Amino acid sequence: MDQNRRAYRRDSEENRRAALIAATQDLVAEGGPQAATVRAIAARAGVTAGLIRHYFQSKDELTRAAYRSLIDGMTSKGSDAIEGVGAQPEERLAAFVSASLRPPVLDIAAVVLWAGYMHKVRTDPELLTVHEAGYLTYRDALQALIAALPRTATPEQLRGEAIACNALIDGLWLEGSILQHAFAPGEIVRIGLQSVGAILGVDLLAHSSLLPDPGKILS
Amino acid sequence: MDQNRRAYRRDSEENRRAALIAATQDLVAEGGPQAATVRAIAARAGVTAGLIRHYFQSKDELTRAAYRSLIDGMTSKGSDAIEGVGAQPEERLAAFVSASLRPPVLDIAAVVLWAGYMHKVRTDPELLTVHEAGYLTYRDALQALIAALPRTATPEQLRGEAIACNALIDGLWLEGSILQHAFAPGEIVRIGLQSVGAILGVDLLAHSSLLPDPGKILS
DNA sequence: GATCAAATTATCCAAACGTATAACAAACCC
DNA sequence: GGGTTTGTTATACGTTTGGATAATTTGATC
Numbered sequence: 001m002d003q004n005r006r007a008y009r010r011d012s013e014e015n016r017r018a019a020l021i022a023a024t025q026d027l028v029a030e031g032g033p034q035a036a037t038v039r040a041i042a043a044r045a046g047v048t049a050g051l052i053r054h055y056f057q058s059k060d061e062l063t064r065a066a067y068r069s070l071i072d073g074m075t076s077k078g079s080d081a082i083e084g085v086g087a088q089p090e091e092r093l094a095a096f097v098s099a100s101l102r103p104p105v106l107d108i109a110a111v112v113l114w115a116g117y118m119h120k121v122r123t124d125p126e127l128l129t130v131h132e133a134g135y136l137t138y139r140d141a142l143q144a145l146i147a148a149l150p151r152t153a154t155p156e157q158l159r160g161e162a163i164a165c166n167a168l169i170d171g172l173w174l175e176g177s178i179l180q181h182a183f184a185p186g187e188i189v190r191i192g193l194q195s196v197g198a199i200l201g202v203d204l205l206a207h208s209s210l211l212p213d214p215g216k217i218l219s
Numbered sequence: 220m221d222q223n224r225r226a227y228r229r230d231s232e233e234n235r236r237a238a239l240i241a242a243t244q245d246l247v248a249e250g251g252p253q254a255a256t257v258r259a260i261a262a263r264a265g266v267t268a269g270l271i272r273h274y275f276q277s278k279d280e281l282t283r284a285a286y287r288s289l290i291d292g293m294t295s296k297g298s299d300a301i302e303g304v305g306a307q308p309e310e311r312l313a314a315f316v317s318a319s320l321r322p323p324v325l326d327i328a329a330v331v332l333w334a335g336y337m338h339k340v341r342t343d344p345e346l347l348t349v350h351e352a353g354y355l356t357y358r359d360a361l362q363a364l365i366a367a368l369p370r371t372a373t374p375e376q377l378r379g380e381a382i383a384c385n386a387l388i389d390g391l392w393l394e395g396s397i398l399q400h401a402f403a404p405g406e407i408v409r410i411g412l413q414s415v416g417a418i419l420g421v422d423l424l425a426h427s428s429l430l431p432d433p434g435k436i437l438s
Numbered sequence: 439g440a441t442c443a444a445a446t447t448a449t450c451c452a453a454a455c456g457t458a459t460a461a462c463a464a465a466c467c468c
Numbered sequence: 469g470g471g472t473t474t475g476t477t478a479t480a481c482g483t484t485t486g487g488a489t490a491a492t493t494t495g496a497t498c
Contacts, residue, residue: 005462005478006476006477008477010463010476032252032337034252034253038455038457039454039455047477048477050458050459050477051476053456053457053458054476058456059456111337112337112338115334116334118331118334119251119252119331120251123250123251160409160414163394163402164413164414166390167387167414168386168390169390171385171388171393172382174389174390175385175386178337178341178350187382190379191383191386194379195386195387195418198418226493227445227493228494229494256486258486267446268447269449269488270445271486272486272487272488273444
C-alpha cells in the first residue's frame, strides 16, 4: 500500500456526474470557459482528473452535459414561480416575469456562464438543439400565460407577442445582470412588468406585489 | 541572408494593429475565445506571433483593443442608419430599430463574438467600462429618438421606455441571430417595430418601409 | 551607398493542456 | 474472509500555450 496515495470514498455515478457538472459550471461562471480545465474541474469536485474520463467520454461530453443542465435549470425557474400563485391570469403572468428578472436568474454569474457556451452552441448541432428546445419551452410557457389573459387575439398575434415579451425579458436579464449598479433596486422588474403590459395591453403592475419581500430586497 | 527566412514588408503601426484586431475578432467569432491563440491570430493577420508583442504589451491588451473595436462598431451601426432619413420622428426611430435587427448586426457571428468577451467584461474593470459606455451611448441615442416623438413624457418615463426598448432590441437581436431559421424573413424586424411602438404608444409600422429592399430580402 | 533605428522573424522556454494507460483499493458477493 | 469487480488515483506522453530574447531584414536618412 502506498502511504502517499490519496484517500477516497466511492460514490454513486449520479453524485459524481452531478458534482463534475456543478464544478464545471462554477468554473465557467467564475473564470470563463478557459478556466474549466479538466484538472481544475476535478479539483473543484474533490476528485482527480482521470475520473472525468471515467464518467464522460471526453471533456466535450462533460461540457455538453453541463450546458444541458444549465438550460434546464434556467427555463424551469420561470415555470416554478407560477406554482402556488392565484388563478388570475394577470397575476400569474406578472409572477412569471418577475421571477425571471430577479436573482438567482438575474445574476452576472449566470450571464457569464450562459455566454461561455455561446460558441459551442453555434458549433455543436446537439447544443443548438438544446438551446432551441430551452428557448421554445420558455416561450411557450409565456405564450400560454398570455393566451389566458382576458383578451381576444389571433394565433399569429399571440406568437408575435410571446416572441416580443421573451426578447424583452432576455434583454432586461442581460443588461440588468451585467450593469447591476446602473439600475435602482427593483427597477428592472418594474420596467419589465410595465413594458410587457404595454405590449399586451394589460396592466401588470396593478396585479403584482412589486415587493414580494421588501426586507430581502433592502438587505 | 537566410534563404529560408520569411519575406515580409514593413507596414504602418495603424495597419498592423487593425489587422491583428480584425484577425482576433474573426477567430473569436469562428472558434470562440480559445481559438484566438497568439499563433492563430498572427497567422490570420499574415505575420508571425512575435509581432503581437511588438504592438501590444500582452495578448490581454490585444484582447481589450479588439473588444473596444467591436463595441464601437456595433453601437455606431444604429446611429449610422438614421443619417439621411427624413426628419419625421417616427420614421427615424423605425430606421434605428430596423437597422439593429438586420444584418450585419443581426448575425450569429456577431453574437458569438460578443458573448466570447462576456467573461472578461466581468473580470476586467476596463472592459466593463467599455461595455457600459457602449450600452449607454446606444440607449441615449434611442432615448433621444423617443423624446422627439410627438408625445408628452416625463424624464423618468423616458428613461424607463429607453431601457425597455433597448432590452427588447437586445433580446430580439440575440434570439434572431442564434435561431435564424426559427423566424420568417423580416419577422424579427416587424415584431421589433410593432413592440417598440406598443411600448411607446405610437405606430412605427406605418412609418417604416417594411421592406426597404425587397429584392435583397428575397435573395 | 554606407549607416542606423525600427520592424519583423526565428528560436527557445517553462507551464499547462487533454488524453491514455497502468496501478491501486474500496465495496460487494458468495 | 478470499476473490472479483470497478471506482479512483497516479503517472506519463505529446501538443500547445503565452511570453521572452536573439537574430535579421527593411526602409529611411544623410
